[in-house]
Amino acid sequence: MSENNSGLDFSMVIASIVHDMKNSLSSVMTAHGKWSQGLPEEQRNTAERGVIDYEFANLNGMMVQLLGLYKLGVNQLPLRPEYHEMDDFIEAQLAWHQEVLDSRGISASHDVDVLCPLGFFDRELVGSVVANVIINAIRFARGAIHISAWEEDGQLVLGINDDGPGYPPALIESQSAYVQGINPVSGSTGLGLYFAARIAERHERNGVVGRVELANGGSLGGGYFKLYLP
């Protein structure tokens, strides 16, 4: 990419390696899924299985996020919003995480406000944000997560709630600093928040931009992540 060949564009090197890593991981995941289907029942649902499934999903989510951040950095993140059925979108997310949820014994539920069955957003981008939030919720949940979609002041809100201990107060207090990238963006939580905020704000309608909000509480009492899409 650089004009002279004096050095490597390190972020591009990382991005292309992550891209290949993601493909490798994808093959491993598919092969593992197939292999474990063939196991006898008693060997299938072990604690190790839970770890493997969880970390597969976690790794995949981090790589998607890394590639997304790279593209965001070089201004190449495509945005392609469309109308989507909210129950379809949420069910697809939960189906994709089904093995992890099962092996961790977490029950997942969802509800969609009947008055707003459709949302207008980029499915891939918002999907990658929601996937990361779900992975995070699964890590801390005791036994349940709940996803809901409703309308608030003409905006679509996607809420992801768990019954874990909740986000650390310090994180909630300084969330705007993470969102703006002021706090050193290190660790997956801060990075995830930064990525989510960037994706949210690419969704714009008549001057209103999307945003994210962290809180504790909700019906399950634990961490409560909200994504606002105008």
Add this chain to the structure above:
Amino acid sequence: MLAYNQKSFLIVDDFSDFRSSVRSMLRELGVKDVDTADTGEQALKACAQKRYDFVLHDFNLGDGKKNGQQVLEDLMLDKLLSHESVFIMVTAENSQAMVMSALEWEPDAYLTKPFNRAGLAQRLEKLVQRKTLLKPILQALDKGLPMEVLAACTRLTQEDARYAPLCHRYKAEALRDLNQHEPLEAFLKTILADRPTPWAFGALGNLLFKRKNLAEAQDVYERALKTFPMLPALYDGLADVLVARNDGKRAQQVLEDAVKLSPLAVRRQSLLGKLAMENQDFDSASRAFRQAVNQGQYSRFKNPETNLGFAQALISKGGDAGLDARSRVELNQTLTDVAKDNNDDQGIQVRTRLIKATSLQRSNPEEAAKLAEEAVSRLQSMDQFLSAEAALSVAAQLQNLGQDEAGVGVLKSCAEIYGDDPQVMQNIAKQTDDPAILGSNKIAIDYNQQGVRAYREGRFVEAQALFRQALALQPKNISIALNLAQGLLHAKGVPITGAGLEECRACLRTVGHMPESDARFERYQKLRNRAFGA
């Protein structure tokens, strides 16, 4: 749960591991009927033989192969896939395929690898639900009845207003197919005022362009690209508008941006090559044409003009220094390919020989002269009409190769065939001052215009006489011949006689030699079907 055992599936992927893994997921869901293919060509063949309910197609089937987007376009354009069937594009990385996609043909869903059985089942289930909801629309689409599509959209929207946005696009496309320009424009503007939507921007730009409202079309595309700078289809639209506004320089820049995003697009690369040639940017022209030729091998947009353009660009790039060794190899290859592929096309045979001759003019004048003579003799026995553009470049090459007389002949016949187009006449004037060519058609064109006026005012017999007079002066002029044919066939209150029908058929036989790329070809086909029976 769906009754999967009744449904047929086609899995297309170049990795056998992936095919077998998806096949076993489908088996677990109760699917019995699964076929697989590892190339796009095989997928098309399979769909031609059997109606599939579901196609799971990997986007990237390897370099130099048809990709999923191309297969989808082929399936839809050749009507090999029902609108009720589900097409899922499987991608390794989520954004890549979407950047490549054309706005016109989008898959029903994207599915990112890796996916699990539960994820696949959920997508299938939901897509079937959606197709069931939209069934009346999809059936009308399969039947090719836009009026019915429109009615179905209205009905669905009335039944449940919450799902109205799902009908937007079908409604817009039906209005487009029905040429209901004003309602379509108003509808698209309402959608865009509410939310910036990529396809609606594309559709509005296209509509304004079609209606020659170029300034507004440009504005729409420029606004669209501010919000969606990653969608190459919008760049294509803007480039078309800029070309129509005679801003070839900017059109080239815009397409350069688009190929940076998405180089795999035959039409885009060839148009870029053509614009770069006009802008005398021979480096870019040869680069773009090279891409277009290579990609075109597997595309439905394969076009002999691309090969000829590539050869021409290489010659121009070499300039006075002549061709280097690599360019010569490329030139010979591309000309050999196109001559072989178009064995029966006399025009292509003439043009390949002339380009080859031009390339040899310095290094091997004897061979060049021999090829030029061969081209001239083929030209003399040719019935087919060259397009105006091709005729002009053939004329220039002939003159350049010392075949002045033949060059003048080509210009003369070009002036006869296309003389009613002032743009063509201007370009002819760049090559000759001969009043016999430049002025020869004035009287005929005048009669033709009077004829058109008479026809519009319902004076059909008079119109026929005027067209007849015009055609007697310029027997090969496409517009005049079509006008006479139409004037004879469609004259209200003046039923066509046996002699009239013969005269009409004779007109159509003559202009039947026009190139298929001509804008009037469709009109010709309609008249021919009418005059000769479909």
